[in-house]
Amino acid sequence: MNENINDYKNVLVYAEQRNGVIEKVTFELLNKGRYLSDKRNEKVIAVILGYNLAENAKTLIKRGADVVITADSKDLENFIDITYANILSEIILKYKPEIVLAGSTTLGRSLLPRVAAKIRTGLTADCTELDIDPSDGKLLQTRPAAGGSIMATIITPNSRPQMSTVRHKVFKESYFDESRFGEIIDFEVKDSYIDKRTKYISFKKDESQTINLSDADIIVSGGRGLKQAENFKLVYSLAAVLNGAVGASRPVIDDGWLPFSHQVGQTGKTVSPKIYVALGISGSIQHLAGMKSSDVIIAINKDENAPIFQIADYGIVGDLFEVVPILLEKLKEIEK
Incomplete structure (x- = not known):
């Protein structure tokens, strides 16, 4: 994205949910998102896509989000990568977050590269550490490189948002705070965002291990x-x-x-x-x-x-x- 990078503010966390249950990696990202946003004096925005999301939105507030944006539609009940990418891209274009974080899950690995390509910015996958450069405020994204032989710290100097995916259990979860309150915004899911070429059929769970x-x-x-x-x-x-x-x-x-x-x-x-x-x-x-x-x-x-x-x-x-x-x-x- 070639707009003025100073127009971008706040940390956006993609809140992944499966069958109406928020994935734990989301709470880990909210915790790290709070750390990063505090360094930038900004807000943490959680974005969740799916169906019947009212309770999930409240949970995200209690877990550390200042603002929750919901895209709530029967059409989003099951994950369709192109549809989800269309909607998340539109939300990012509208709200202009400085940083976007998502879990490096099967879903996240399908979704985030599509979003990065659509909005023309970089993506650093599988990060093991995230921090803010004290000299210029850029996001420092650390991950193994060269076949795992070195640790590389990557920046996105000229485009926004700065996007990263992070593995489950790399960071600690945020705490549930019943006293927290915040803003919940409903994002309109337009028919043009829905990919009509793809239809959800079924889901088959990997049964190769009895213990996850x-x-x-x-x-x-x-x-x-x-x-x-x-x-x-x-x-x-x-x-x-x-x-x-x-x-x-x-x-x-x-x-x-x-x-x-x-x-x-x-x-x-x-x-x-x-x-x-x-x-x-x-x-x-x-x-x-x-x-x-x-x-x-x-x-x-x-x-x-x-x-x-x-x-x-x-x-x-x-x-x-x-x-x-x-x-x-x-x-x-x-x-x-």
Whole structure:
């Protein structure tokens, strides 16, 4: 967008909802949005699209939004990327936010690039940190780059808004404050915004895991140190004893040992369990970015110089094929 960038004010958070329930990443973005807006002496605006949104709008106010813009229509009951992109783009063009934040979810990854292209601005995806440059007020957007080997801080110097997507669990959630109040604005959903070429048919949930990786309290992840796919039975066995979920590093997914839904890291899921067990994972930057906020990290690797040990709370230098069976035996004894 080539207008005067000084015309753009406030932080806009896209409030993602599924089946009428606001996704937790929205509350995390409201928290970070408040931090950024306070530095700029601006407001936090939440935008939510869907159907029957009155209660959701109130919740967003209680969770930290100063203003909530609702696009409420039966036509928006289910997510259609082109329709949602049309409406969000129109809202941005009308209200001119300086910063736009959204979750780096399946929905967000489909929606935000379309919006950025429509309004002709930049988009930094999968950010792990956001801040304001004290010298000029620009948004500093940090994310892994060069295959996860470095952390890059990116700016959008000449166009507005500055747009970023952020993974679930990168930031803490905002608190629910019953005393908060704010403004709720209804945005008119014109018929011209609706994509008539696309029709919602159905939704099929991924049933490959009984425990959702993003919400698991305990995760046992395996890496290439397991040597071959069939050895992942060790990971599954340990996860079963601990009542945890199974994760994996990117090379494991790339080799086809497990489906993508198990991938932990910058290009997979960002997780923050109470306990994270890493088996045969060296610890690339992109993997660490996806699990470093775990409460307790336990690493087992035969390479004492593996980067994973730099952030591990407990580390075992040893052959996982010897260590894990012993660990399983001891845990089963405790269960008896």
